[in-house]
Amino acid sequence: MNPTRKRRLITVTAVLVAGLVAGTLVVMALGSNLAYLYTPSEVLAGETGERARFRLGGMVKDGSIQRTEGTLENSFAVSDGDAELVVEYTGILPDLFRENQAVIATGSMQDGRFIATEVLAKHDETYMPREVAEKMEAAHVKHNVDDSKATY
Known part of the structure; x- marks a missing residue:
């Protein structure tokens, strides 16, 4: 795999994982305040x-x-x-x-x-x-x- 593509794939994966973690934390925080x-x-x-x-x-x-x-x-x-x-x-x-x-x-x-x-x-x-x-x-x-x- 091309090093540039590998770096992009890692970056996109890291952004998606960070987004999922942030979304989960927001949902949990909102749920506890209802x-x-x-x-x-x-x-x-x-x-x-x-x-x-x-x-x-x-x-x-x-x-x-x-x-x-x-x-x-x-x-x-x-x-x-x-x-x-x-x-x-x-x-x-x-x-x-x-x-x-x-x-x-x-x-x-x-x-x-x-x-x-x-x-x-x-x-x-x-x-x-x-x-x-x-x-x-x-x-x-x-x-x-x-x-x-x-x-x-």
Whole structure:
């Protein structure tokens, strides 16, 4: 084989291997940073791993917000209409955070509790994250179908 062709072949092979290694590292890094959105009923049904990091979405239950005096510790219940899950968060809650409003909390389950590292509140009266809206609508449709089958 011609030395020039051999050098080109080695160079092309090295570039391809480097590209594959870089692509694999990027995919692995992105995969570890993904946080999927779940509703409380999906979490309680066991659709998440015990230590997996994910987002919990739903509505803040009326009367569930509790703040510990003198600390930044907060707890509140998030509901999707079927189930509710208590969220514990240490930090300053967003200004728009309040009862009966949509919220997304990022964190993980630890010893049967959802420990949030970040809490996001909706920003206006009509906004709800698309994923939360779709899952809440599915729960609403399910409840309406169940109610129509009930005999009174």
